[in-house]
Amino acid sequence: MRINIDRFEHLRPDPDQLLTLVKKQEQQGLQGKLKIYLGMVAGVGKTYAMLQSAHQLLTNKVDIVIGYVETHGRKDTYTLVQNLPIIPRKKISYKNVMVEEMDIDAVLRRNPKVVLVDELAHTNTPGSRHAKRYQDVLEILENGIDVHTTVNVQHVESRAHTVYEITGIPVSETMPDSMIDRADEIVLIDLAPEQVLERLNAGKIYSQENAAIATQNFFRQGNLTALRNIALRLVSERVDHDLQDYKMMHGIPETWKTRHRLMVAVYASPYSELLISWTRRMAYSIDAPWFGVFVETDEILSQEEQSLLKKNLNLVRQLGGEVVTTKNEDTVQGLLHVAQQNQVTQIVIGKSRRSWWKNLLQGGSFVQRLLKHSGDIDIYVVGGKPIPTQSLERSHQQQKTWLDFKEFFYILSGETLITILCLLGLPWIGYKTVGLFYLLVLNFAALVLKQSSIIFATLLSAVLWNFLFMHPRFTFWISAPDDWMMLIMYLVTALVVGNLTTRLRTKEKFLQLREDRVTALYNLTQKISSSQNIHDCVSSAIEMVENLFHARVGIFLKKEIKNGTMELLPYQAGTLVYDEKELGVANWVARYGKPAGRFTDTLSFSAIYYIPLQTGTKTIGVMGIQVEAHLQLSYGQQLLLENCASQLTLGIERETLHESIRKHQIIMESEKIYNTLLNCVSHELKTPLATIQGCATTLLEPGTIENAYAIRQLAEEINTSSERMNDLIQNFLDMNRLEAKKMKLNLQPCDLNDLFSTLLNHIEPFIKEHPVSLTMQDDLPLLNLDYVLMEQALRNIVHNACLYTPVQTPIEIHASIDSDCIVINIRDHGAGIPGNSPEKVFEKFFRANHNIPGGTGLGLSITKALIELHGGRIKVENHPRGGTQFSIYLHLPNEK
C-alpha cells in the first residue's frame, strides 16, 4: 500500500511548476496572443507568410490591421499589403531626417483583434516610446491585442553570439529570448539554403548589386546551413518545452528530472554578455531556473564600467534570469555564498584575464580557488571572444579618460614651481635633496589626482631632476653610478607611493559612498517610520532623495476619482518641472508598473526618470527624479533610489492602512453611540409605555370598574408614566436643538433665590428623602438668564444628586460672588463619581451607575450645554471630604 502511494507521489507534478504553468496560461488568457514567424535569414518569406495568413483571417471577418510592415520593395509582398487596413506610421524627426515608426498609440486606440508588426528585433528611433520594437509589442499584448510578427534567428539574443562566431558578422539588433518563450505560436519559415540563394540571385531579396555583396558576406552556403540549423534547433527546443508543459498539465508522467539551478557571475565587462547568453541557453535546454550574480567588491568601477554592468544585469533580466547582487571583499566567497543560499547546482564563469601576480597574492587563480571551495557544485568555465563593436566602444572611452588636461596642467605648474625653488636654493640644499622635494610634491598630488596623472608626474619629475640637477647638468647623461641608483630608486618609490596613495584614497571614497548610502537609507527609514501621515512620509522622502541625488523629485499618487476609476495625480510635485507629456510618462509607469523615462529604454525622451511605487502587484504611485542633464545614475545609485522608493511605498501603505483603521474606528464609535441611543430609547420609552398600556388594559378588564380605588391608582400611574415619557422626549428635543444651535435664550433679570425655590418645588417628591440646605449670599444681584432653561439645567444636577446618593444624605446648595462671577456650588454626600475623570458625566449617554433605573445619560450634558449657552461654565469634582461637587460660574451683568 505504502509503496503505491510513494510511487504516486513520485509521479505527481511539482505544485510550484504547475502553478507557474497555470499562471502563464492565465496571463495569456488576459493578454493578447503572440504569433512569431521565425526565419533563418532575411528573404525566406516570413512577411509574405504572415500577410497571407492575415488575408485568410480577413476573409473570416477578423478585425486585423497592419501596424508596421516593411515590403523591402518586394513586389509580391507589396500586393498583399495593399488589401489590408493600415494604421498610418508615426513620423519622427531624428538628426534632421524623418524616420517612420509604428504608431503604438494609434494601434492601442484602434484596438483591433490582431495587429501585424514586422521585424520584432527592430531598434526604434530615439524619441519613440520604447527603445525596441519588441517592447512596443509587449505593451500591445498587455492591452489584450493579438500580435503577429516576424523575426530572424540571428536576432534572438542567446543565438546572436553563435551567429557572430559562425558568420563573423556582429549582430547589432537583438531581442530577448523571453519573447520566444512568450510566443503562443511559432511558425518556422524554412527554406533550403539553395532556394534562398536562388531567390537572392533572382533579385527577390535585395536588388542585383546588393545581392552580389550579400552572397560574398552573409549569404554563403555554409552560413545559411548553419543558420538553418540554429533556427531548427531553437524551434525544436521550444516544441520540446511545449510538450513537457502539456504533459504536466495533463498529468502524463515524465522521466524524473534533477532540479538544476544555474548561476552566472556577472562582471562589468563586455565578455560577461557572452557568459550570460551561454547560461541562458544552457538553462533553457535543461529547463532550469538561473541567476545572474554580481559581487560588489572594493574595486571601484568607472562610469563606463558601471554602465556596462548595468547593461549586463539588464540583460540577465531580459533573458528571464534573476539578478542577485551581493557585497563581499572576495568575489569567490561572494559567489559561493549566493550559490549556497540559492541551492545552485552549476556555476558559470569566464576564463580569468587577471594577471599572474594578483593570483599569487590571493592564493591561486580565481578559477582554482572557486574549484577548491565549490564542493559539489559544478563549475563551467566558458571561453570566447566578446562581440567586437562593444570592446571598440570601450577602448575608445578609456582613451578619453587618459587625457585629462586639467590635471596635467596642475602637475606642470606644481613641478615648475618646485623646480624653480630648488634651482634657487640649490647652493644650500644640494642636488640629492631635490629628489625628496619632488617626492613630496608627488605625495600631495596623489591625494587629489588620478593614477594616470601621477605616473606622468613621476616620469616628468625624474626627467627634470636628471636634466637640471644631476651631474653633468643640462644633459640626460648621468655620470656617477650612485646617481643612477638613486634615480631608479626614486622612480620605484614614487610610483609605489603614488599608486598606494591613490588607491587608498579611492577606497576611502568608495567606503564613504557606501557609508553615505547606508546612512541615507537608514535616515529615510527612520523619518518615514516616525511620520504621522502620508503627507509627512512623502515630504521627508522627497527631501531626502533631493539632497541625496542633488535632483528634483516629485511624487505622483493614484487617487480614486468618481465612479471607481483611478487617476494619477501629482501628490507633491515638489520642484519637479513637468508638463502634459511628462505626466503622460508618469501615467505609463503607473499603468504598467515598470520604470520609464530617462536612463531607461521606455519613453527615454523624457528628462525625468520615473520609478513605480509598488506594493506587491499593485502600483500605488510614481516617483519622478530629475537629475542634471550631464549626470548619470550609477548602478548603486539606481539601487539606492529603488530602495528609497520601496521604503516610501511601505510608509505610504502603512499610513493608508492607519487611515482606514482610523476611519473604521470613527464608524465604530458612532455605531456605539447609535446603539446606546437605541437601547436607551427602547428601554426608556418602553418602560413607561408598558406601564401605560398595562394600566389601560387593566382598566378594560371586567371587574376593575367596580373598584374606584384601583381606578384612581391606575390613572395616577398612567399620569406619572406619561410625564416620564414627556421628560424623555423633551430631553431629546433639547439636546437636538442645542446641538443644532437652534436654542434661543429668553434672557430676563432673574433672582436666584426665586429660581431655586421653583426648582425645589419641581422635585418635591425627591427632596423628601434628602435634606437640602440652601445658602445664598445676601446681596446677590439679579442675573440675566433664561429662567425656564436655567431652572431646568440646575434641576438636572439636584435631581441627579437625589437619585444617585443614599437616602437621607444631605444636599448643599451654595451661591456667592467671586470677583466677576457668581459661583453656585451643589454638593452631595454620596459615593462620588467613579473613575478618574468626573468630567465624563457631561458626555452624552454617560451613566455613572447603570443600576439606578431610569435616566438616559442626557441630563447633565444638556445642563452643560445650557450653562455654556448662557456664557457660563460648569465643572465637577469629587469633593475631598466625600461626595460630588458641581460648580457653576455665571457672569455678573455689566454695571452701567
Place this chain on the structure above:
Amino acid sequence: MENGPTSGKTSILVIDDEVQIRRFLKISLELQGYSIYEASDAKEGLKQTTMENPKLIILDLGLPDEDGMSVLQSIREWSLVPIIILSVKNDELSIVNALESGADDYLTKPFKMRELLARIHVCLRRNYNESQGSVFRNGELEVNLSNRVVTLQNKPIKLTATEYDLLQAFIRHSGKVLTHQQLLKMVWGAYYSEQTESLRVHIGHLRQKLEKDPKRPKLILTEPGVGYRMEIFT
C-alpha cells in the same frame, strides 16, 4: 412588605427594577385576586423566592445588579416554579435563551394585561394539572392520550407518528411557547437539533389536518423567531 399577600390567595413574585411597572402590576394583579410580592433586583428576588415560595414569578431580564438570565438559572437549580419573562429586549435570541434555560413563557413590554393574565392562567393550571386525565380537550380538538386517537369535531383524524409526537409535545405544554430546539429535542431526540426546516414542514402538515384555515392558524401559533405555541380555548 407592608402590602404583603393575604393568605389563601395565589402568590406571585414580581422581580423588576422599574418601580412603575411593579406598582401597576401590583394593582392589576391584586384586582384579579392574586397576592403580590415585589423585588427590585436579583438579590432581593432570589431572597423572596426562597422565603415566600411564590406560585409564579414574573421576571424582568434587565436587572440592575445581575442579569435576569442568571436569576432564572439559579431558581431553576432548585425550583420548578413557573416563570414568565418580562422584557423590553425584543431580540429573539435572549428570549429563546431564557425559554431554553427553563422559563415557561415570555412577554415583551409593552403588553396587554389580558395577555399577561392568560399566560399566568396557563402556567398555573399546567402546574396544577400536570397529570390530568388521559383525554385532552381543547375546543373542538380531542386527543385520547392512552390509545392515541385524535378527533376534530368528533371526526377521527389520521396523524403520522411524528405529527402525533408533535401534537403530544404541544399538549404536554399546552399554552406554553416551545422553542424550535425544544420541539426538535422532544420529538426527534437530542441529536437532531439543527433541522428546523423539517420541523417547519411537519408543523405545516399538522396545521393542514387540524386547522380550519391552515393559512391562518388559530390552534398552533407561530411565535416569530422563537418557536410555536398551542392556543388554549376555554
